[in-house]
Structure formats: structure tokens, C-alpha cells
Amino acid sequence: xTSRGHAAMNEIRVPIASDADAVTARQHxxxxxxxxxxxxxEATFVATxxxxxxxxxxxxxxxxxxxxxxxxxGERVGIVVIAHDEGPGIADVGAVLASDYASTAGLGxxxxxxxxxxxxxxxxxxxxKGTTVTMRKWSGMGVLGIDLDNHGS
Amino acid sequence: MTVSIxxxxxxxxxxxxxxxxxTEVVALRDAxxxxxxxxxxRGVIVDVALLDVIDSFVSRSLTTVARTNRMRGARTVVVGxxxxxxxxxxxxxxxxxxxxxxxxxxAGLELLDA
Numbered sequence: 295x296t297s298r299g300h301a302a303m304n305e306i307r308v309p310i311a312s313d314a315d316a317v318t319a320r321q322h323x324x325x326x327x328x329x330x331x332x333x334x335x336e337a338t339f340v341a342t343x344x345x346x347x348x349x350x351x352x353x354x355x356x357x358x359x360x361x362x363x364x365x366x367x368g369e370r371v372g373i374v375v376i377a378h379d380e381g382p383g384i385a386d387v388g389a390v391l392a393s394d395y396a397s398t399a400g401l402g403x404x405x406x407x408x409x410x411x412x413x414x415x416x417x418x419x420x421x422x423k424g425t426t427v428t429m430r431k432w433s434g435m436g437v438l439g440i441d442l443d444n445h446g447s
Numbered sequence: 448m449t450v451s452i453x454x455x456x457x458x459x460x461x462x463x464x465x466x467x468x469x470t471e472v473v474a475l476r477d478a479x480x481x482x483x484x485x486x487x488x489r490g491v492i493v494d495v496a497l498l499d500v501i502d503s504f505v506s507r508s509l510t511t512v513a514r515t516n517r518m519r520g521a522r523t524v525v526v527g528x529x530x531x532x533x534x535x536x537x538x539x540x541x542x543x544x545x546x547x548x549x550x551x552x553x554a555g556l557e558l559l560d561a
Binding site: 312313314316317320321324334335337338339341342345346349403404407410411 | 466467468469470499501502529531532534535538541
């Protein structure tokens with residue numbers, strides 16, 4: 295998916311070294327998503343996906359960073375979340391994303407879930423060289439085709 | 448403490464007051480199992496209405512609580528899942544195996560009484 299356009303919102307950088315940082319990152323992600331113009335439901339999807347990839351950072355690499363920024367493509371606005379670490383990396387990225395839910399565990403489950411929740415997700419990784427996960431969610435794509443935001447809480 | 452656990456008749460009611468770190472989720476999981484044993488409770492209701500995110504870790508922990516409590520003859524009911532959180536869990540494919548759900552605390556108590 296294209297990521298042309300310029301970021302209008304200031305980039306948010308959250309260092310990830312503990313599970314408390316993961317909570318901070320997902321809160322920033324939710325707030326940024328709402329500010330950019332995503333719905334409350336879409337923001338919840340983003341926050342949940344961030345929770346998963348932040349856990350992967352602390353569990354598999356110890357520490358890293360999550361960067362959040364806005365993306366525009368014509369009329370569309372969206373949010374980009376990038377998680378980067380200098381950990382051991384993933385030998386077979388394709389296998390992680392290709393696996394089905396039942397066979398995933400640990401690292402795979404979090405990435406798999408994040409991909410279901412976001413509009414797209416890509417992984418760049420090499421053994422020994424860390425991992426970068428980049429994922430996007432656009433406004434107006436809806437969630438399950440339902441307007442959940444007008445049904446109370 | 449971000450979670451309060453109260454005893455009401457033969458049930459325990461755990462209300463989560465804020466979003467939890469994984470460490471706090473583990474503490475909650477262990478407390479829910481230990482308190483059910485200690486009080487010989489027949490059911491536990493976990494109110495998650497204030498949780499903005501229920502991810503794989505929270506789901507797995509709640510499932511562990513339900514599975515363990517079932518061995519003690521106690522039921523586990525999760526109440527108050529926000530609509531957007533329910534949609535996210537569904538899209539993710541997260542399943543609360545062995546867990547009963549209800550709309551709110553009152554409905555949860557009715558479910559346990561039924």
C-alpha cells in the first residue's frame with residue numbers, strides 16, 4: 295500500500311523497554327489515531343495491534359522503539375506505526391505471517407493478530423540484525439462494516 | 448491497586464479500574480485463582496468495562512483463570528466488554544474459551560444464579 299504524502303502530525307517516539315512502556319505506546323497510538331481522524335473503533339484496533347507488537351519487542355529483543363506518525367494519500371488519512379528493535383531477528387518472516395491462527399504461538403500470534411487488526415503490515419528482519427514492523431490503518435475503512443461508535447459503550 | 452476483588456454471597460466480583468500492564472495482568476490472574484480457592488467461591492465475575500484493550504495476553508490469562516477455576520467447580524463470567532473491544536477481539540480471532548460473558552455486572556450475577 296502506498297505511503298506517499300507528508301506527515302502533518304508530529305512524529306511520536308516511545309522507547310519500549312518494559313510492559314509499562316507498551317501501555318504508554320498503545321495510549322499514544324489511540325490518541326494519535328483519534329486526532330488524525332480515525333473512529334473510536336479504528337483507534338481501538340490500532341491500540342490492540344500496538345500492544346501486540348510492543349510485547350514482541352520486550353519479549354524477543356528486550357528493548358526497542360515505537361514510532362507513530364500520520365500519513366496522507368489524497369483524501370485519505372491514516373496512522374503509521376513502526377516498531378523497531380535490535381534483537382535476534384526473525385529467520386523466516388514469511389512463515390510467521392503465512393501461518394494460520396491455530397499453529398501460531400508467541401511471536402507469531404502477536405504479529406498475526408496485528409495484521410488482522412491493521413490494513414497492512416510488513417516485517418523487515420534478518421537474523422542478528424533486528425526487526426522492523428511497519429503497519430498502517432486508514433480512516434473510514436470501518437471495522438467489521440459496523441458503525442460501533444454510535445452504539446454507546 | 449488497579450483491581451478490586453469483592454465477595455458477594457458465594458461469588459467474587461473483580462472490577463478492573465484501569466488499563467493493566469502484563470505484570471499486573473499476571474497478578475490479577477493469580478489472585479483470581481487464589482481467591483476463588485480461599486473463599487470456596489462458586490463463581491467469579493470479572494468486570495472489564497474500563498479496559499480499552501483486550502489483547503492476546505489478557506485473553507490467554509482470563510482463559511487460564513476460567514480453566515483453573517472450573518477444576519474447583521467455579522464459573523468465570525467476563526462482563527462489560529466494550530463494543531469496539533469486542534470487534535477487535537473478533538477481528539483478531541481471540542476466543543475466550545471456557546468463559547461465559549454477560550453485558551454487565553447485573554446480567555453476570557443473573558447468569559450465575561440461573
